Amino acid sequence: MPGRPGLRIGLIGAGFMGKAHAIGFATARTAFDLPMDIELRTVADITEEAAAAAAGKFGFARWTGDWRTMVRDPEIDLIDITAPNALHREMALAAIAAGKHVYCEKPLATNVPDAREMADAAEARGVKTQVGFNYLCNPVLRLAKEMIAAGELGRIRSYRGLHCEDYMADPGSPFGFRHEPEGGGALADIGSHALATAEFLLGPVAEVMGDCATVIAERPDGRGGRRRVEVDDIARAFLRFESGATGSVEASWVATGRKMQHDFEVYGSEGSLAFSQERLNELRFYSAADAPGRRGFRRIEAAPEHPPYGNFCVAPGHQIGFNDLKAIEVAGFVDALAGLGPEPFGFRGGLRIQTLVEAIRRSSAERRWIGASTR
């Protein structure tokens, strides 16, 4: 679209999430009428060679093995961080210092002080930020939030959220950065998604009671030995919301057979919702207002009535995929950068999730309820 301002991207990291972001950029440009013109300027990876390969594949014009140089490049507007979690802080702070907007994969940081430092720095410098809680971008989650806000379920009474997968179910899978005592564990890795969804739908949590368990006590250290695991494989929490509703979340990365059980159920006085990310294009809705004898959970399929589904397909029920959620995330952030709306989920939001994660972890360790109110 001639005349649109440009948005020059510098991507750090070309792994699983780096590719998802690259597809997200490519799709967002085509599917949305973006107010800015995304330019894939530079990709940085651990080596020049890896970066060069990524540039070719993902369509970046330049590449580098040195992210530190890239974040200071005056021809880059936005730094996109998909590197390992422990590096997020340093990278983001450098980018912020250079006046760049920052798009960072979740979790924002490995601890609350780091996350707070990052959020404070961005606000102080006046740059805009985004953390990659992409499940929130799902059109049917937005529908759920809208229905709750509009009172279609009546007064909300109860919530149950999950995020269970099985990618760490095998005791033979080696100790990695996700098992590091600081920042590691199923709760931080995927429970964070469950917490983000819970607050997205029901508003702030006031108090938590956690129960974390380590199921696989040791893992191969990749050097022929074994290393003790201290972080949680399974984490559960009771939640008291500021609204008065009660609920729970559960995270597990040892849930054999589950690949994407990011699910929730919300019960209100007049209706209920049920969702599973296993069928991410469907929302189930029970309305007590339906006629007697005709009530039941109805399966609403994502359709153009549920923005921004229509940006992907004008026909209902054709379904979007995981990478499309990233494209929606990108489009929302670009709108914010162009001044068309608030940051969808900025560093302040990432800090909030980290705060909840640590409250649950501490609650579990101390075996008592912990306050987590935003008030």
Place this chain on the structure above:
Amino acid sequence: MPGRPGLRIGLIGAGFMGKAHAIGFATARTAFDLPMDIELRTVADITEEAAAAAAGKFGFARWTGDWRTMVRDPEIDLIDITAPNALHREMALAAIAAGKHVYCEKPLATNVPDAREMADAAEARGVKTQVGFNYLCNPVLRLAKEMIAAGELGRIRSYRGLHCEDYMADPGSPFGFRHEPEGGGALADIGSHALATAEFLLGPVAEVMGDCATVIAERPDGRGGRRRVEVDDIARAFLRFESGATGSVEASWVATGRKMQHDFEVYGSEGSLAFSQERLNELRFYSAADAPGRRGFRRIEAAPEHPPYGNFCVAPGHQIGFNDLKAIEVAGFVDALAGLGPEPFGFRGGLRIQTLVEAIRRSSAERRWIGASTR
């Protein structure tokens, strides 16, 4: 079957559960080769008239408005109690004192001391007992237990159980015996089922952390006024099993839209199970031993391979119903009475569930973990 000893039944209560028991007796007689000949001798209800009507409908030979007389009738072998919970203790103790076997609807009692007194009395008198946790009688629950015991799931790591319905979701539904401070609440009423299933499958719970919430603070008192409700509408608990597995249960009677969400998921190192009472004839099984690229939760439909399904139908997938679970419960107790097996779920089991219910309730009130080990 000529020559079988007789089992003369005296039923107390002819409401919802009284009828379910009557259908259960009728079906059990026909579907099973029972070792004893069930005779529907006498039914007792609040009035002579109600009892007479029930006798005609349910096929009892006699009726009475006075259960106290009935429990002493020398021509009755078994007293079956489906009266309101608060009466269970007095009725059961009277029946035990008269040397009768006792079949009592759940919950066994409204508090632990009463339940213990009942269990002790039955054992002291040498009579046999049964508490009506009929969901355990489901052929696919038996299959689940057998698969777990046989190691088909590997080492069990995690459990999640529910029992959610919506029969108290309407704030206009009046205060009743289920709301009485002693013995009332969703946890006691239906959470007890979730707890029974949890221990049935994974063995004893060692420790609980509860979270109970009252959602509807007042209900009509049926006399034009309103009465304060103190019992839980929603109850959640973390569970630590003696085996080391961790888990949770949730009970709610305000889960709008849910009619029979007695569900569980069990995750082991080699496989998993998922069940919903909403489709009580199905068990979902994921096996990590399936070939790569061919794995997935498989829907096992109840079939003659899953006893005692075959007593109802020789063809697979034809499905049994709720009342058939009662027939299985009856058949199991009759076998025990004939000395062919242990009591499937006697008063000692009912006491155990009551103990767990109270531990969870106390844990919630005191906001701390409570031990509940059987050791």
Place this chain on the structure above:
Amino acid sequence: MPGRPGLRIGLIGAGFMGKAHAIGFATARTAFDLPMDIELRTVADITEEAAAAAAGKFGFARWTGDWRTMVRDPEIDLIDITAPNALHREMALAAIAAGKHVYCEKPLATNVPDAREMADAAEARGVKTQVGFNYLCNPVLRLAKEMIAAGELGRIRSYRGLHCEDYMADPGSPFGFRHEPEGGGALADIGSHALATAEFLLGPVAEVMGDCATVIAERPDGRGGRRRVEVDDIARAFLRFESGATGSVEASWVATGRKMQHDFEVYGSEGSLAFSQERLNELRFYSAADAPGRRGFRRIEAAPEHPPYGNFCVAPGHQIGFNDLKAIEVAGFVDALAGLGPEPFGFRGGLRIQTLVEAIRRSSAERRWIGASTR
């Protein structure tokens, strides 16, 4: 219920369906307020011994190895036939001649002339009849019929019905009466159910186009040899209804993995229904009258609002089973016998289904459309 007239039953056959009928009688007596008092008078089987055993198990007062004598017994009011299909005609005609009401398992007969003779004989003699198309007794099928009749789906445009199972999928399963050239085949055995449901819901079929296929050309003859199979293993038909709607049915007994795929979908101008007997307590309903963005197939669970579900359970969603459908069938016929309603599905209905089966079979052989109108 004192004072009710008696209905004395003589049952022929004590196999799979004989037991289902026995359970049906027992349950119907308890679950329904029947206008007549069912008495299980006599059971007849091939031998005196088999009949004696069945009498003990099923609760019949008497037994016999000679059905011919039984059908003339003046102390019997109703003859219930669950013997092999080829015997239905002789047994039913004898019972009718003796002035008995007749309850006959489906299919009514092995050919149209026999079925017509039976229907004519019953009407001439003035006795009442019932054929066992029990799937029609399902509360949610009744709901479906009622919704269609009330116009909740608008004008009906399209129908698709199935009845697929896999009990003949194994080429090693021997040649039996279901493979006999006359009266055999998947179409007659289970396609008849699919046809009964189609007409139950949409009214009479006017014209059919059939396609029958034999998949397993030979089966063991049980005597060490093999026998050629001529009947269909799979049958499909296009249907033109008298109403103008079009549709199809399919029957297969070689559908590996299917145990009870008696399914249908009905599409109207304003809404649709979908049903699967695999979940016999659920009906899916899509209404175009729902609000935009909130439409979807809703899962209606069987509940007391859907008679006669409430006869089995006062709580919704607790579910009835296969044998309960037989109990409903019994109750409907007893009502008819007491003059409280029309015969739910008499011999005239059984003849109709046989007529459709043969029209489809002939259509397939002649590779052309065949009229089957009732006009």
Place this chain on the structure above:
Amino acid sequence: MPGRPGLRIGLIGAGFMGKAHAIGFATARTAFDLPMDIELRTVADITEEAAAAAAGKFGFARWTGDWRTMVRDPEIDLIDITAPNALHREMALAAIAAGKHVYCEKPLATNVPDAREMADAAEARGVKTQVGFNYLCNPVLRLAKEMIAAGELGRIRSYRGLHCEDYMADPGSPFGFRHEPEGGGALADIGSHALATAEFLLGPVAEVMGDCATVIAERPDGRGGRRRVEVDDIARAFLRFESGATGSVEASWVATGRKMQHDFEVYGSEGSLAFSQERLNELRFYSAADAPGRRGFRRIEAAPEHPPYGNFCVAPGHQIGFNDLKAIEVAGFVDALAGLGPEPFGFRGGLRIQTLVEAIRRSSAERRWIGASTR
């Protein structure tokens, strides 16, 4: 990727499917290691203005209101046609004459002679072609085909395919090009997908018996009047495959509530598959080789084991969407253009589908079976 040959695209049409193609190109470039470098050269639409807008949105370098000029542009290698069906022939022939490869949305043409002329012309000129039957690109459909070919289901006995939607269910939706007597109708529009899937999985169809019905006899003509509709709203066909298997397909665009019911079930002697495009990332598989009492349809979720799912996501169960199917289609065609494999579904394939469509339509009109063998 430096050094790759370029593939310069000229797209005709910027509507629903034009956008899907544009997203497909963008995603394919990023998700796949393509052997050629896709360049979005020129987009043509009805007006210069529309084309200019599309160029901006979809990332094309140039635009034009005159497709005829574009197809002769020596700097374009591939013409991609997403214009209305009636224009496919003229556009494709012009592109072929200019020596361009052609990617054409389905249906290839509005009649068999046109389709044959197009296929012949492409082969004579030596250009490569692709028709957009994108549902075949689904990783789980490829899995299904592979399982069938490998004998995992044993000998295939039966097939049932559907493609039902409701986009023409409203009698008020106006007469459009899909209602034109030549080339119109549900069978051509979406039944073609069902036929393509049937032959993709089971091989060539030998004979068909069709049944087509017009449900809405007139539609608004968009000029205040009404126009008679002659094409089918619903089409059904029996299929005899060359392999000996039998089956059926059904297409409907008046299936109220259905948005994407592109479903199939395949039954073999040793196993079965069931699929619904409503959940396009799942394949259900029943294996008779599973242990007794443990059999059931298992839900296989798309995962990296099922190429090319892994190009989109390295984690299983995260799900691809409708537009990703287009990206796979693009990638397959680019591979073919680079000489790395056969054309996935060229004009010869499009002709085949058109042949089947017309055979079914003629069969319906003549009310008789019609041969359609490829032999």
